[in-house]
Amino acid sequence: MLRMVALRLPQIALTLALLSLAAWFAIGLMPGDPASLALVSDPRLTAEDAARLRALHGLDQPLMARYLAWAGALLRGELGYSRLYAQPVADVLWPALRSTLVLVGSAVGLAALAGVALGGLAALRPRLAPLVDAVALLGQAMPGFWLGILLIILFAVWLGWLPAGGAPPPGEAGWPFLVLPVATIAFGQMAAYARHAAAALSAELHRPFITSARARGAGEGRILWRHALPNAGVPLLTLLALDAGALVSGALVTETVFARPGMGKLLYDSVMGNDYNLALLALLLVALVTMLATLAADLAQRWLDPRIGER
Amino acid sequence: MTRLRLGLALLALLALAAIAAPLLEGWTGRDAFAPDLFARYAPPSAEYPLGADELGRDLLLRLLHGARVSLGVGVAAALAAALLGTAIGLLAAWRGGWVDAALMRLADGLLALPALPILVLLAAVDPAALGLPRGALATDMLRITGILVLFGWVGVARLARATAITLLASDYVRAARALGVTEAGVLWRHVLPGLAAPVAVASALAVAGAILAESVLSFLGLGIQPPVPSWGNMLANAQEAVFAAPLAAVWPGLAILLAVAACALVADGVARRR
Numbered sequence: 001m002l003r004m005v006a007l008r009l010p011q012i013a014l015t016l017a018l019l020s021l022a023a024w025f026a027i028g029l030m031p032g033d034p035a036s037l038a039l040v041s042d043p044r045l046t047a048e049d050a051a052r053l054r055a056l057h058g059l060d061q062p063l064m065a066r067y068l069a070w071a072g073a074l075l076r077g078e079l080g081y082s083r084l085y086a087q088p089v090a091d092v093l094w095p096a097l098r099s100t101l102v103l104v105g106s107a108v109g110l111a112a113l114a115g116v117a118l119g120g121l122a123a124l125r126p127r128l129a130p131l132v133d134a135v136a137l138l139g140q141a142m143p144g145f146w147l148g149i150l151l152i153i154l155f156a157v158w159l160g161w162l163p164a165g166g167a168p169p170p171g172e173a174g175w176p177f178l179v180l181p182v183a184t185i186a187f188g189q190m191a192a193y194a195r196h197a198a199a200a201l202s203a204e205l206h207r208p209f210i211t212s213a214r215a216r217g218a219g220e221g222r223i224l225w226r227h228a229l230p231n232a233g234v235p236l237l238t239l240l241a242l243d244a245g246a247l248v249s250g251a252l253v254t255e256t257v258f259a260r261p262g263m264g265k266l267l268y269d270s271v272m273g274n275d276y277n278l279a280l281l282a283l284l285l286v287a288l289v290t291m292l293a294t295l296a297a298d299l300a301q302r303w304l305d306p307r308i309g310e311r
Numbered sequence: 312m313t314r315l316r317l318g319l320a321l322l323a324l325l326a327l328a329a330i331a332a333p334l335l336e337g338w339t340g341r342d343a344f345a346p347d348l349f350a351r352y353a354p355p356s357a358e359y360p361l362g363a364d365e366l367g368r369d370l371l372l373r374l375l376h377g378a379r380v381s382l383g384v385g386v387a388a389a390l391a392a393a394l395l396g397t398a399i400g401l402l403a404a405w406r407g408g409w410v411d412a413a414l415m416r417l418a419d420g421l422l423a424l425p426a427l428p429i430l431v432l433l434a435a436v437d438p439a440a441l442g443l444p445r446g447a448l449a450t451d452m453l454r455i456t457g458i459l460v461l462f463g464w465v466g467v468a469r470l471a472r473a474t475a476i477t478l479l480a481s482d483y484v485r486a487a488r489a490l491g492v493t494e495a496g497v498l499w500r501h502v503l504p505g506l507a508a509p510v511a512v513a514s515a516l517a518v519a520g521a522i523l524a525e526s527v528l529s530f531l532g533l534g535i536q537p538p539v540p541s542w543g544n545m546l547a548n549a550q551e552a553v554f555a556a557p558l559a560a561v562w563p564g565l566a567i568l569l570a571v572a573a574c575a576l577v578a579d580g581v582a583r584r585r
Contacts, residue, residue: 141567141568141569143523146568264428272532283432
């Protein structure tokens with residue numbers, strides 16, 4: 001396990017370095033550097049002022065030199081400032097990351113519970129399998145943002161039970177604002193879990209050790225919980241590992257639909273608001289979290305099933 | 312088998328709808344772009360079967376027009392991704408060694424990254440900086456397709472590589488080589504046909520993924536720009552008007568759902584036939 005971590009961490013670092021370089025040059029292709037934006041927003045600024053601003057902030061340097069200066073500062077721990085929020089980037093990033101982790105964490109938990117329950121139903125009662133299949137197909141094909149809009153129409157517009165989105169005001173309970181976004185992400189994820197849980201469980205339930213447990217007189221409940229489920233959990237963890245990136249993407253769309261503050265919305269707003277330092281750092285942080293989550297899922301998988309050798 | 316037929320029938324229906332858009336326009340004498348401010352948020356009626364949007368444009372006509380954009384981008388991106396992915400997978404399997412290792416590490420890296428945030432970043436790139444006209448539909452479609460291909464080839468390439476490695480080690484490939492068939496001949500005649508089925512499955516899933524991704528980007532305002540309708544940007548408009556015309560949010564989403572489900576059914580059907 002240690003060997004795997006030692007192997008993966010440099011790979012993660014290299015991926016991040018390459019991603020930051022690629023993103024830096026992509027940003028170089030976006031319209032509007034900070035000086036020309038200042039020029040647009042303040043009519044009293046002359047072209048000479050803009051040129052002086054560019055020289056002051058080093059924007060007249062070539063892209064590569066600016067990248068090296070930025071990367072050097074980042075390695076020294078200087079994250080810099082956000083233009084959009086007029087705050088240090090760290091002060092903007094951490095609350096957003098926490099909010100997204102709460103959202104995605106609750107959604108994954110709910111999706112795993114509901115998915116395994118549905119999958120178990122399909123495996124234990126084969127007659128219900130087509131129904132579970134249909135629900136899974138629906139969850140897979142349903143665009144997350146559409147489900148979000150439909151939930152808003154139903155629960156916020158017609159029934160008025162839950163807020164349509166936004167952030168909870170300080171001092172108020174946060175959970176009503178969490179219900180619809182969590183449901184939106186969880187429904188999409190649940191589909192895949194249900195399918196895989198059904199496949200894995202029905203495969204496990206036909207294995208010889210299940211028959212032998214039954215012959216020894218173990219109850220059906222014990223067989224399911226003690227013998228079949230732990231083994232069926234391994235492919236589910238694989239799925240979770242593969243899905244870490246999709247989850248972050250889902251959070252971006254869902255946060256935009258529900259106007260919920262978080263990493264996804266932060267990234268979107270910073271790209272739209274030409275706040276490129278914040279956009280870049282948010283992207284790198286999201287990528288880092290995704291890759292660490294994948295690594296953690298891989299480790300958990302190995303711990304559950306020691307037969308999975310170290311590649 | 313029934314899945315395959317059902318999926319193909321659904322796709323054919325959607326393609327027909329896309330083709331029918333101008334016909335219906337000619338027949339009703341209205342088009343999908345002309346605003347009519349007297350008909351803002353008109354409820355469904357004989358004149359506007361699905362109602363009208365915030366500028367009084369016919370939602371049904373826009374939905375049909377959106378099918379052209381959404382299906383076009385989806386199919387184009389998936390085809391390009393399938394071609395690129397097959398080529399890369401085949402190359403990796405055939406050359407092996409460091410070429411294989413480098414390509415597969417690249418694929419792993421792309422797969423590990425959160426795609427959508429990167430798509431958002433890329434979608435904001437100024438087309439003018441790359442020498443393309445800004446705001447034209449063709450530019451938008453090309454840009455979205457290119458971005459989707461960038462991530463779409465990975466899945467196809469991994470499948471194609473895995474299959475190609477088994478095929479290259481098979482006896483009939485060894486026999487062909489022993490008979491003096493050139494390497495190009497081996498790949499073209501003996502390996503490529505064997506890749507058809509897995510690549511077809513991966514491509515059908517890629518079409519579904521591309522349609523979803525295009526709708527997400529358009530929904531976020533980074534994809535197809537209004538006034539050209541796509542299912543994604545229609546949903547974005549509908550969300551803004553969620554109190555005035557809640558039903559307007561139903562149809563584009565249903566169209567995306569049908570298209571993606573049809574592709575998934577086709578992929579499932581092909582996979583089960585093997």
